[in-house]
Amino acid sequence: MIIKTENNKAWWLVLPVFLLVAFSAVIPLMTVVNYSVQDIFDQNNAYFVGADWYREVLRDPRLHDSLLRQFIYSFSVLAIEIPLGIGVALMMPTKGRMGSLCLILLAIPLLIPWNVVGTIWQIFGRADIGLFGWALNALGIDYNYASNTGDAWATVLLMDVWHWTSLVALLCYSGLRAIPEAFYQAAEIDRASKWAVFRYIQLPRLKSVLVIGILLRFMDSFMIYTEPFVLTGGGPGNSTTFLSQTLTKMAIGQFDLGPAAAFSLIYFLIVLLVSWLFFTTITYMDKAK
Amino acid sequence: MNMTKRKAFGITLYILFLLVPIYWLVNMSFKTNEEILGSLSLWPSNVTFDNYMVIFTDPTWYSGYINSIIYVSMNVVITLLVALPAAYAFSRYRFVGDKHLFFWLLTNRMAPPAVFLLPFFQLYSSVGLFDTHIAVALAHCLFNVPLAVWILEGFMSGVPREIDETAYIDGYSFPRFFVRIFLPMIRSGIGVTAFFAFMFSWVELLLARTLTSVDAKPIAAIMTRTVGATGVDWGVLAAAGVLTILPGLLVIWFVRNHVAKGFALGRV
Numbered sequence: 001m002i003i004k005t006e007n008n009k010a011w012w013l014v015l016p017v018f019l020l021v022a023f024s025a026v027i028p029l030m031t032v033v034n035y036s037v038q039d040i041f042d043q044n045n046a047y048f049v050g051a052d053w054y055r056e057v058l059r060d061p062r063l064h065d066s067l068l069r070q071f072i073y074s075f076s077v078l079a080i081e082i083p084l085g086i087g088v089a090l091m092m093p094t095k096g097r098m099g100s101l102c103l104i105l106l107a108i109p110l111l112i113p114w115n116v117v118g119t120i121w122q123i124f125g126r127a128d129i130g131l132f133g134w135a136l137n138a139l140g141i142d143y144n145y146a147s148n149t150g151d152a153w154a155t156v157l158l159m160d161v162w163h164w165t166s167l168v169a170l171l172c173y174s175g176l177r178a179i180p181e182a183f184y185q186a187a188e189i190d191r192a193s194k195w196a197v198f199r200y201i202q203l204p205r206l207k208s209v210l211v212i213g214i215l216l217r218f219m220d221s222f223m224i225y226t227e228p229f230v231l232t233g234g235g236p237g238n239s240t241t242f243l244s245q246t247l248t249k250m251a252i253g254q255f256d257l258g259p260a261a262a263f264s265l266i267y268f269l270i271v272l273l274v275s276w277l278f279f280t281t282i283t284y285m286d287k288a289k
Numbered sequence: 290m291n292m293t294k295r296k297a298f299g300i301t302l303y304i305l306f307l308l309v310p311i312y313w314l315v316n317m318s319f320k321t322n323e324e325i326l327g328s329l330s331l332w333p334s335n336v337t338f339d340n341y342m343v344i345f346t347d348p349t350w351y352s353g354y355i356n357s358i359i360y361v362s363m364n365v366v367i368t369l370l371v372a373l374p375a376a377y378a379f380s381r382y383r384f385v386g387d388k389h390l391f392f393w394l395l396t397n398r399m400a401p402p403a404v405f406l407l408p409f410f411q412l413y414s415s416v417g418l419f420d421t422h423i424a425v426a427l428a429h430c431l432f433n434v435p436l437a438v439w440i441l442e443g444f445m446s447g448v449p450r451e452i453d454e455t456a457y458i459d460g461y462s463f464p465r466f467f468v469r470i471f472l473p474m475i476r477s478g479i480g481v482t483a484f485f486a487f488m489f490s491w492v493e494l495l496l497a498r499t500l501t502s503v504d505a506k507p508i509a510a511i512m513t514r515t516v517g518a519t520g521v522d523w524g525v526l527a528a529a530g531v532l533t534i535l536p537g538l539l540v541i542w543f544v545r546n547h548v549a550k551g552f553a554l555g556r557v
Contacts, residue, residue: 004380004381004382004383005381005382005383006382006383006384007382007383007384008384008385009384010378010381010382010384010387011378011384011385013374013375013377013378014374014375014378014379014384014390016370016371016374016375017371017372017375017394017434017438018390020367020371020427020430020434021394021397021430021431021434021435023427024409024412024427024428024430024431025397025400025431027408027412028405028408028409028412029400029405029408031407031408031411031412032404032405032407032408087299088299088300088303090296091296091297091299091300091303092300093296093297093300100545100546102300102304103545104538104541104542104545105304105307105308106304106307107541108307108308108311108534108537108538108541109307110488110492110537111488111491111492111534111536111537111538111540111541112492112533112534112537113491113492113493113494113508113509113533114492114493114494114509115494115509115512115513116509116512116530116533116534119314119512119526119530120310120311120313120314120530121310123313123314123317123523123526123527124310124313124314128326129317129325129326129329129523130313131309131313131329131331132310134329162306162307162310166307219398219399222401223401223402223403225402225403225495226494226495243401244401244402244403247401247403247404248403248406251403251406251407252406252407257407260407264401264403264404265404267401267403267404268399268400268401268404271399271400271401272396272399275399
């Protein structure tokens with residue numbers, strides 16, 4: 001650990017970042033706050049309405065539904081991707097050519113534009129032209145993601161697992177590489193079982209990368225928009241319409257600026273709150289030890 | 290031995306799961322629309338390059354790729370230029386509000402892009418930057434700069450302070466030390482950061498689409514026009530999709546030796 005010295009001139013080095021992020025974060029955020037407390041008809045006709053929009057939005061059943069869907073979705077994503085990612089990382093070859101080849105292959109889904117990910121699965125899942133949909137139907141399973149709610153959910157989840165498990169796996173892989181060989185040798189001398197090695201050596205050492213992985217996966221899955229939009233368009237009905245999509249419909253589709261802005265802020269606060277709770281619990285548990 | 294075999298089997302299975310959908314896209318991009326809709330075949334019976342030719346000969350198609358590459362490169366350059374000094378400050382000094390600043394930067398990574406769509410549109414329109422590459426590049430800095438500072442700070446903390454001090458004693462000025470000695474020492478960190486900045490900027494569509502209309506329209510947005518009145522032009526859609534995967538492959542090839550360390554985000 002580096003000992004840091006007190007020096008307020010360091011602000012000069014941070015200033016460009018501060019200005020840049022302030023320009024693209026603070027000004028838009030203030031605009032949103034401004035909209036959320038006004039009723040705007042046109043440029044010269046805007047009335048202050050206080051917390052009315054917030055009250056309206058909090059009572060809106062469409063929002064309750066999509067918020068519930070969003071939480072179920074994010075938790076399912078975490079419950080599948082985190083264990084699977086750890087498993088994949090443990091199975092990866094540790095060195096040599098096969099190691100780098102695996103790394104590159106695993107990283108491919110992460111580098112595909114999100115709407116193309118949607119397109120890939122849209123094609124892949126279709127019963128007439130897609131291998132996946134065709135194979136399922138040939139096996140006698142009646143599968144159609146465009147009309148059956150369960151199938152739509154399964155496809156969206158499978159797509160997310162396909163797309164993002166690699167991130168968790170690569171994070172864990174780099175965490176595993178940082179464990180000194182001596183730890184494993186000690187375990188061998190003690191005749192520790194495979195499970196004991198995993199539970200008492202590998203898992204504790206993976207904690208810091210897993211915290212990052214869980215946070216990133218939670219935040220990104222909670223904000224998901226493009227992939228389900230391309231794949232299912234939010235349907236059938238509203239069954240795969242997540243929060244971002246509801247919000248975009250409100251702001252751009254119906255041009256309800258006030259409620260959309262109020263909703264945006266609530267949305268932002270939920271993400272912040274959950275991330276903060278998670279982060280504080282982890283640090284607290286660290287201190288308790 | 291049995292264990293190693295089982296591991297190899299497992300990882301092969303997983304990689305197959307990753308590659309089959311992509312293979313299907315590539316397969317389709319070499320077929321004619323009649324073949325795609327006609328019967329299901331595991332490989333194209335008559336390999337055709339027509340779908341790719343459509344993209345390479347029509348400027349409204351290939352300009353999309355050029356636009357995307359321009360704003361992504363601009364974003365990577367801007368991100369690195371501002372994040373490098375800031376990361377140095379965070380790794381070497383304590384200053385008023387440093388912890389708060391760091392956390393505030395990270396909260397921007399948590400803001401749903403959908404929240405910023407409309408205000409971004411208005412902000413960039415009002416300063417006359419709408420439909421320019423720089424607008425998208427600046428907008429993407431919102432989530433790339435915090436991440437870059439985070440990763441770089443980790444790499445820089447791994448360089449002992451004594452190096453800085455020795456350089457000052459030898460009479461180096463700060464800028465000269467920073468460029469000539471310090472940056473070369475963390476070049477793998479810079480490569481990894483550039484990779485992440487590239488990745489998140491390349492895959493993002495929502496902001497890029499909102500901030501552009503014609504002149505800087507990204508390829509991902511142009512792809513939607515394969516859906517026409519006569520149905521979807523599946524072949525061209527697949528070919529366009531395949532072409533969006535290639536730049537990513539190229540970039541990961543360059544950083545393949547550092548990427549394992551990079552995914553530790555410099556912190557492990």
